[in-house]
Amino acid sequence: MKYHTPLTRDELRELSIPEPWSYGTADRVRFGEIDALNHVNHTAYLRWFETFRINYFRDYGISNYDDGSPRIVLKSITAEFIQEMVVAQDYIVTGRTTSFRNTSWVMEYAVWTDQGLMTTGSSVIVQLDPTTGAKLPLSASVRETLITRDGASQA
């Protein structure tokens, strides 16, 4: 498994992950993500989506998490837990932007293993000016990238 490295559309297809997912990264369940019920705690999936966004935001030109980067804040999240997961399991997180407005956008996520789809999620994200805290419009190039790479629609 190629961990932590963005997987291409072709690589995802080979891993039986269907369209329209075109960007994903692999990782492995840690001991500390297992809770008293002996399965992956629900908050771990949210952490995986968060980690996924670091790569995604960098590769899509949204943020490289330095001082001049926009402050990127979650407005809301959802998640649906389909199959339970266990320690040391390999998984792939896929994510994409489905729509965007002036200063916010909607991302969807999915978690996959060799047993299929484990979890799905979504989040509404807003970007703020790092100094003023005011809402910051998505640049033309980011909007273009979201349309081209993810098939996102302007809402």
Add this chain to the structure above:
Amino acid sequence: MKYHTPLTRDELRELSIPEPWSYGTADRVRFGEIDALNHVNHTAYLRWFETFRINYFRDYGISNYDDGSPRIVLKSITAEFIQEMVVAQDYIVTGRTTSFRNTSWVMEYAVWTDQGLMTTGSSVIVQLDPTTGAKLPLSASVRETLITRDGASQA
């Protein structure tokens, strides 16, 4: 502030937390819940709801987390982040069941500080037989408690 101890309806009203919330517990933001953006990380709210449920499940006769208790699993969650929170802030989590089916129920949550409503959330929860893993119907007494204490409706 009376931490970790279920707050009554009257106590919640004194803290300016409106109807229909009738059950809540107070706690304080920890250093480790602050992330690189210097605010409470979104997953911390989910952890607070989880901790809230320990008291709630015990007091409502749903589970006391011992070996014979039902296995209680989240099917889905949502959360909306309204105001950012900072380290050492006192907060109150309120929660209630709004509806239930045979083996699952819907809970809603809210987080309050002296600055008002900070976050809301919800979850669909299912209970399973701890040995077989089969879906386990809510007992008549639990259903009655959810109706009486929370005004929950049978869905």
Add this chain to the structure above:
Amino acid sequence: MKYHTPLTRDELRELSIPEPWSYGTADRVRFGEIDALNHVNHTAYLRWFETFRINYFRDYGISNYDDGSPRIVLKSITAEFIQEMVVAQDYIVTGRTTSFRNTSWVMEYAVWTDQGLMTTGSSVIVQLDPTTGAKLPLSASVRETLITRDGASQA
């Protein structure tokens, strides 16, 4: 139990916590601190010591975690796990500074329940200038406080 509020020397004695501990705060084990072994994960104790330090640093005049406060960094830690802990257990963290140098100091910690001493720990802490990152000497008043309140010795 009086949670999150610094406990006085007298209150600690009433809780059977012996000399020389003179400062402590109470809290309760969360669901999310239990790991796959069904006991409190070892990292949770470190988190408790971290949370403890917020109150301690404020009350001892070391830092109030605002922008002008020193940057306080751990150089090393130790912990010894004596008895296992379970969900929803009440506990008290006690902590004190045992010695200090020009820019660093040694703290010791202990975790107590009604079953006695659960865990002990220590850390070497250094304070840095928040802008330059250079080592920052402890002020005369902080040194005086550490001697008077904790019986700390100059190393």
Add this chain to the structure above:
Amino acid sequence: MKYHTPLTRDELRELSIPEPWSYGTADRVRFGEIDALNHVNHTAYLRWFETFRINYFRDYGISNYDDGSPRIVLKSITAEFIQEMVVAQDYIVTGRTTSFRNTSWVMEYAVWTDQGLMTTGSSVIVQLDPTTGAKLPLSASVRETLITRDGASQA
């Protein structure tokens, strides 16, 4: 970088990780491991050592974390924080057993990046019978493995 896959002695040497380290795994810093000080929180390193142990215990025949496996519990830990780490940094955790007794053993750890040694740690570990909780002696084959692979000494 080859993540999550045990690195051989030769691979570690190529990564400038010196003798006597002969077993390591690579991973990458997550957003959620960064704290309010904008560096990796000290508890994250302990989590990395914990995750490291899953691979190590399996490969060394100590535990594969199933129901029949010994219950493996930490008795004590130490850690020393040498250089601060930041988000998305690649790192390698190395670990080895330096000595063992009848039912317990001492492990040492180190965290490495392309900037050298970041953190060191150690832990005393005891194994218990999963059903009785009694201390469980290390098997002859495990002791042999610890001597052969890690150069561990019988204490």
